[in-house]
Amino acid sequence: MNRNVTWKVVLILAILVVFIVAIVPTASNPEPIKRGLDLKGGTHLVMRVNVGDAVRLETDQAAETLKAQAAKLNLPTLTTHRIDDATFVATGPQAASNGDYEKLGKDTLGQFDMSRTQDGALQFKMKSLYQTQVERDTITHAVETIRNRVDALGVTEPIIAPESGNRIVIQLPGVDDPARVKDIIKTTAVLQFRIVEGEGNDAAAALASVPANMKNDVDVLPETRENELGQAVGTSYVAVRKTVPVTGTDLKTARPQKGQLGQPVVGFSFTTEGGKKFAELTGNNKGRQLAIVLDNKVVSAPRIEERIENEGIIRGQFTQQQVSDLALILRSGSLPASLTTLEERTVGPSLGRDSIRQGVTASMIGFIALIVAVLLYYRGAGVNAVLALLLNLVILLGMMAYFKATLTLPGIAGIILTLGMAIDSNVLVFERIREELREGKTVRASIEQGFARAFGTIIDTHMTTIISALFLFQFGTGPIKGFAVTLLIGLFASVFTAFFVSRVIFDVMYKPEDRPATISI
Amino acid sequence: MQIFVNTKYDFVKWRFAAVAFSLFWMLIGAAFYFKNGMNWGIDFAGGANIVLKFKDKVPMDRLRADLADASIQQYGKPEENSVLIRLPQLKREGDYAGATVAKLNKDLNPESADANKIDLNFHGRDRISDLLAAADPDAKGTNDDAKKHYLGIAQNIINKRSELGLFTSMSQVSSAPGVTAADAKVLGEKTFLGQFNVLNQETVGPQVGKELQQKAVLAIIFSTLAMGLYLWIRFDLMFGVAAIVCIVHDVLVSMAFLFMIRGEFSLNIVAALLLIVGYSINDTVVTYDRVRENRRKLKVGMTLEEQLNLAMNQTLSRTILTSGSVVIVLIALILFGGKVIHEFAWILLIGVLAGTYSTVTIVPAVAIAWNAMTGRTHDVKGPAARPRIEESEEPRKRKAV
Numbered sequence: 001m002n003r004n005v006t007w008k009v010v011l012i013l014a015i016l017v018v019f020i021v022a023i024v025p026t027a028s029n030p031e032p033i034k035r036g037l038d039l040k041g042g043t044h045l046v047m048r049v050n051v052g053d054a055v056r057l058e059t060d061q062a063a064e065t066l067k068a069q070a071a072k073l074n075l076p077t078l079t080t081h082r083i084d085d086a087t088f089v090a091t092g093p094q095a096a097s098n099g100d101y102e103k104l105g106k107d108t109l110g111q112f113d114m115s116r117t118q119d120g121a122l123q124f125k126m127k128s129l130y131q132t133q134v135e136r137d138t139i140t141h142a143v144e145t146i147r148n149r150v151d152a153l154g155v156t157e158p159i160i161a162p163e164s165g166n167r168i169v170i171q172l173p174g175v176d177d178p179a180r181v182k183d184i185i186k187t188t189a190v191l192q193f194r195i196v197e198g199e200g201n202d203a204a205a206a207l208a209s210v211p212a213n214m215k216n217d218v219d220v221l222p223e224t225r226e227n228e229l230g231q232a233v234g235t236s237y238v239a240v241r242k243t244v245p246v247t248g249t250d251l252k253t254a255r256p257q258k259g260q261l262g263q264p265v266v267g268f269s270f271t272t273e274g275g276k277k278f279a280e281l282t283g284n285n286k287g288r289q290l291a292i293v294l295d296n297k298v299v300s301a302p303r304i305e306e307r308i309e310n311e312g313i314i315r316g317q318f319t320q321q322q323v324s325d326l327a328l329i330l331r332s333g334s335l336p337a338s339l340t341t342l343e344e345r346t347v348g349p350s351l352g353r354d355s356i357r358q359g360v361t362a363s364m365i366g367f368i369a370l371i372v373a374v375l376l377y378y379r380g381a382g383v384n385a386v387l388a389l390l391l392n393l394v395i396l397l398g399m400m401a402y403f404k405a406t407l408t409l410p411g412i413a414g415i416i417l418t419l420g421m422a423i424d425s426n427v428l429v430f431e432r433i434r435e436e437l438r439e440g441k442t443v444r445a446s447i448e449q450g451f452a453r454a455f456g457t458i459i460d461t462h463m464t465t466i467i468s469a470l471f472l473f474q475f476g477t478g479p480i481k482g483f484a485v486t487l488l489i490g491l492f493a494s495v496f497t498a499f500f501v502s503r504v505i506f507d508v509m510y511k512p513e514d515r516p517a518t519i520s521i
Numbered sequence: 522m523q524i525f526v527n528t529k530y531d532f533v534k535w536r537f538a539a540v541a542f543s544l545f546w547m548l549i550g551a552a553f554y555f556k557n558g559m560n561w562g563i564d565f566a567g568g569a570n571i572v573l574k575f576k577d578k579v580p581m582d583r584l585r586a587d588l589a590d591a592s593i594q595q596y597g598k599p600e601e602n603s604v605l606i607r608l609p610q611l612k613r614e615g616d617y618a619g620a621t622v623a624k625l626n627k628d629l630n631p632e633s634a635d636a637n638k639i640d641l642n643f644h645g646r647d648r649i650s651d652l653l654a655a656a657d658p659d660a661k662g663t664n665d666d667a668k669k670h671y672l673g674i675a676q677n678i679i680n681k682r683s684e685l686g687l688f689t690s691m692s693q694v695s696s697a698p699g700v701t702a703a704d705a706k707v708l709g710e711k712t713f714l715g716q717f718n719v720l721n722q723e724t725v726g727p728q729v730g731k732e733l734q735q736k737a738v739l740a741i742i743f744s745t746l747a748m749g750l751y752l753w754i755r756f757d758l759m760f761g762v763a764a765i766v767c768i769v770h771d772v773l774v775s776m777a778f779l780f781m782i783r784g785e786f787s788l789n790i791v792a793a794l795l796l797i798v799g800y801s802i803n804d805t806v807v808t809y810d811r812v813r814e815n816r817r818k819l820k821v822g823m824t825l826e827e828q829l830n831l832a833m834n835q836t837l838s839r840t841i842l843t844s845g846s847v848v849i850v851l852i853a854l855i856l857f858g859g860k861v862i863h864e865f866a867w868i869l870l871i872g873v874l875a876g877t878y879s880t881v882t883i884v885p886a887v888a889i890a891w892n893a894m895t896g897r898t899h900d901v902k903g904p905a906a907r908p909r910i911e912e913s914e915e916p917r918k919r920k921a922v
Contacts, residue, residue: 038861041683046729048614153647176679177645178722179619319636320655321648341616344724349683351572351720358859366853373849377522377842410792413854413862417869420850421800424843428807431839434523457810460755461803467751468744468799472792475740480792487796 002511008504016391019398032401034157035173036408038479039356041349042173043181046342049166053337054138055085055131062109062124063088064242069108075100079216086126089117098122135166141336143168148332149184167342171478178346184325186341188295189334191248191314193281194240196289196301206237217242221291223298224317238298240291245281247334250274254330256323259315264323268330269311276309283307294326345478359412366416374423378430380520384505385426388497392422395493396486405489408482418490421465425498428454428461430521443516447506451499458498466491525838532833532881533826533889539882543770550777557780562787563723565737567610567730569618572721573625575602576642576689576714580629587628588621596720597860601686603720610727618722625717632713640715641678641694641708642687650675652711658703674699687718737791744798745769752806759899760809763887764802767879771801774875775868782867789865796869800847801876804840805884811836816901825892825899829885837881844877 023032037044063080070078075092078101082088092101101122105114112124126134139162150158150172159171175181198209203220210218218239225236252271259265270278282290282304291301292314299316318326371389375382396415400407433450441449466488473484510516563570573579579602584593588606596603611617626643627633633640639648653671654663661667674697681688681697688694691714695705725733745768753761772794779790811832816823823831833840851873854866892899 175645177648179623180645180648182616182619321651324651340614341619341724342614342726343729344616344618344722346618346719346722348718348720349679350574350686350718353683355859355861358857359862362854362857362859362862365857366850369849369853370846373846379522409861410789410865413858413865416850416854417796417847420847423846424803427842427846428839431836431842435835438526453814457807460752460806460810463751464748464802464806465796465799467747468795471740471744471747471798472795475736475795476788476792480788483792 002507002513005504005507008500009508012391012501012504016394019394022398022401023394033397034404034406035352035356036406036411036479036482037171037173037345038347038409039352039359039407040173041176041347041352042171043175043178044343044345044478045170045172045182045185046163046344047168047170047185047339048342049139049142049168050338050340051135051138051166052085055126055134056082057336058134059086059088059124059126062112062126063090065108066090066105066124069104070101073100073104075104083123086131087123089121089123091121138336139166139168142339145333145335146170146185149329150181152328152332153181153184155181168339174349175346176349178344180321180325182341182344184329186339187329187335188338189248189326189329189332190293190295191251191330191334192244192293193246193278194244194291194293195281195285196238196240196291198239199301200237200239203237206239210239214241221293221296221298223291223301238291238301240293240298246270246274246277248330249333250277251330254327256320256327257313259313263315264318264320265316266314266318266323266327266330267311268314270309279307279309355409356412359409363412363416367419370420370423374426378426378521380509381430381433381506384502384509385423385430387505388426388502389419389422391501392490392493392497393419395497396490399489399493400486403485403489405485406482407486408479410479410483411486414483414486415490418487418494422490422494422498424461425454425458425494426502428458429498429502433519433521437519437521443510443519444512446519447503447510451503455499458495462491462495523838525841528834528837530834530837531830533830533885536882536886536889539878540886543774543879543883547773547777550773550780553777553780553783557783560783560785561734562785562790563607563725563730564788565730565734565786567725567727569606569608569621569725570721570723571606571608571618571622571719572596573604573606573622573717574686574720575604575717576687577716578602579604580716583629584625587625610730612727614726614728616724617726618724622719622722626715629717630713630715633715637711639712641712642682642715642718646672646675646679649678649708649712653704653707656707656711658707659701674704682718686720688714690714733788737788740791741772741794741798744795745772748798748802752802752809756809756813759888759891759895762891763884764805766887767805767876767884768798768802770879770883771797771872771875774879775872778871779864779868782864784864784868787864789862790868793865793868793872797872797876801872801879804836804843804877805880807839807843808832808836808880808884819901821901823901825897826885826889828899828901829888833881833885840877840880844873847873 025032059082063082067078067080078090078092080088080090090101092098098120102114105122105124109124111130112126115123115125117123143160143162146168147160150160155172155175157173159169161169163169170185172181197211197214197218198206200206200209206220207215207218219242220237220239222235223238225234250270251274252269254266254268257265257267286304286306288304289301290304291298293299299314314326371386374385378385396418429450432454433446436446436449469484469487469491473481473488476484510519579595581593584604584606588608590609592607594605596605608617608621626640630640632638639652641649650672653674654668657667659670661670677697677699678694681693685693691709694700694708745765748768749761749765752764775794775797779786784790809832812828815828815832848870851866851870854862855870858866
């Protein structure tokens with residue numbers, strides 16, 4: 001055999017081996033080609049992060065800072081109110097000098113633009129660059145928190161990725177209880193410890209019980225009331241101080257426990273820093289009630305009996321499952337903003353099983369039909385085409401394994417469709433060879449000419465399909481993307497197999513030095 | 522075996538009849554469209570889709586009473602006891618399908634009133650494992666190994682459920698590998714078998730649906746234009762235009778078919794249409810490539826009509842065979858591929874057939890019209906006044922094309 005051809009054969013065999021290795025399952029890699037959610041079962045979620053929440057919080061904190069600083073400088077008390085997520089207005093007493101407040105605003109709130117309203121109050125608007133920064137940080141933080149929670153749930157190979165438009169795409173393969181997982185992901189879990197100033201059966205009564213000088217400094221939050229047995233009997237309202245000395249970020253860990261009545265509770269312990277803050281809070285407020293606030297609801301408001309440093313429990317109307325989920329959520333930290341579900345697709349495992357079976361059956365039948373048709377039509381050259389086709393299939397699957405592409409149901413259809421299209425290249429070459437033969441050329445000359453003349457055409461036909469596959473990839477989500485990827489890989493592979501491989505097979509079967517007189521085509 | 526060797530069909534002659542036929546087909550499609558409107562799938566219309574599998578016969582009346590706005594239909598064969606619930610779009614974003622499923626689970630299963638009882642047909646592995654670990658029937662203690670032990674059992678139970686579709690009796694649960702008699706006893710007390718299992722649930726909010734509609738339309742338009750541009754660069758403007766008309770034709774013919782079968786316009790259909798845009802043009806490229814090749818070698822004058830006829834006859838076998846290979850595959854997908862890809866495969870099939878048809882009818886029609894409008898610049902003027910196609914075979918042979 002010609003040395004040149006020998007090398008090509010070796011190259012093809014090497015490629016064959018490399019890709020076969022990639023797709024043979026091993027003990028360490030039992031699933032070389034990952035199945036997509038539509039085949040494996042699982043949940044695909046698109047959530048919007050309501051970044052406005054975080055911006056609002058930042059604005060509120062700025063207003064609090066301004067007030068606190070004013071108090072430190074012994075300036076008359078400011079009143080503030082927020083007019084939108086990023087803007088608040090501060091009004092001082094008429095008599096006070098505005099110059100002092102302006103100076104204070106400039107010094108303390110560098111991230112805000114200050115202006116004067118028509119009635120002489122100061123308006124602070126968050127700088128847009130800073131707002132963008134806050135929003136971006138919020139998304140990053142949300143992604144991290146969600147990842148912590150999903151990891152704690154033990155989901156294997158989740159995908160959690162930010163997307164444009166303040167969105168996060170979450171893919172959870174193999175999840176069999178989507179309701180619970182969604183709850184866990186979506187709970188903001190903002191845990192706060194706040195001093196109670198008053199209580200009542202409705203919000204107005206709760207506010208009425210607050211000392212007069214504190215009325216502006218409290219929030220009224222709902223609480224589920226319980227009897228001695230720990231059963232829910234209604235809702236009451238609790239007025240708690242606006243200042244939040246200790247929060248969920250001060251927790252070191254949280255775990256499910258049994259309470260005194262044997263009911264499920266969440267036990268937690270503080271970080272060193274958090275422990276100090278909590279000790280100070282409890283030490284200074286002995287005898288008062290401390291509200292444990294979760295997502296703006298009071299879960300319980302026990303009386304402070306003594307200074308507490310290290311740990312405590314959260315008691316409330318919880319089932320066993322809720323307690324273990326709450327502990328998990330507290331361990332993973334709170335979300336910086338609430339989430340809204342924009343899109344959900346959940347496929348149960350049994351549907352995925354059906355889909356695979358049908359998809360694979362249909363593809364096998366299509367593949368066999370294709371092979372039979374090609375062999376019938378092209379005889380000897382058909383064998384060549386079938387070999388090229390098989391190599392194409394191996395390369396396609398191998399590339400998917402190497403690129404860690406996921407196999408989706410449309411992807412399975414895509415594989416077999418790609419093979420149907422890959423044959424086109426062989427058809428173009430073979431028909432051209434036949435044409436050359438009809439014109440009386442020798443076998444070798446016809447092969448040479450057939451490949452040479454079909455080349456441009458095949459490149460063009462592939463390019464058009466590749467262009468549309470790229471549009472498909474750009475457009476599609478999930479399963480459709482999988483389809484586009486299979487198609488693209490298959491198209492590139494088919495240029496290689498139809499030209500290079502098929503040509504080498506002809507070169508081996510009909511060697512130039514043999515001067516072949518006939519060809520089976 | 523060989524087909525269509527040395528044919529001499531006068532394709533160009535049929536172009537008007539073909540254009541009329543295509544328009545007729547599209548008109549029927551349009552009539553269906555105006556009668557029934559666009560059947561947007563959930564991806565575009567928004568809303569929720571839920572597929573449930575029931576233990577016994579589907580309680581249709583109960584579901585209809587419970588979900589007033591929903592369209593409810595049987596899913597698959599009647600003996601599969603499955604149902605597809607389609608809920609219209611809400612104005613607000615939210616977990617629509619999840620909330621509906623939770624409501625149905627509560628309404629249809631009186632047992633679910635007890636919050637401490639678990640529905641083995643509804644809940645997942647972790648809940649079952651937590652329940653078992655709390656009761657600890659196998660006396661494993663509370664260490665990590667015990668957790669692992671019960672997690673394994675729970676996984677086996679879920680696997681068993683996936684295999685069966687759903688549990689219809691507790692004995693099926695106990696037959697899952699690893700479930701001991703003690704486990705079965707705990708499960709018998711603390712769990713129940715709900716009426717249904719969720720095979721599939723989807724929610725698409727109003728925002729995502731609207732965006733996808735836009736993206737789909739833009740993707741189809743831009744890919745068509747990109748195709749025209751590519752072929753303009755590779756060939757000439759006339760062909761670029763003809764290709765765009767051809768693609769639009771193929772897409773419209775496929776869409777008309779979708780309207781006729783009252784199919785749902787889903788993401789899969791968009792995928793099929795995009796594929797049609799890229800693939801159905803292929804045999805046109807093959808044909809036009811040949812026109813160009815012939816033109817370079819022509820020693821005699823030839824009108825565009827004659828050039829097209831010659832090329833189409835020369836490449837006819839290719840046109841038929843390349844589409845044929847894909848058609849074989851598509852038929853297999855239609856017959857055996859299952860519900861999810863059924864309509865996708867049908868639309869592709871129609872698109873591929875339309876692509877072959879338009880190659881020999883619509884493309885020449887556009888090219889000839891273009892040529893006439895631009896002062897017949899695409900004719901090849903040779904020494905002979907009006908040579909015939911047969912005569913042109915001679916120089917080809919001598920030149921050993």
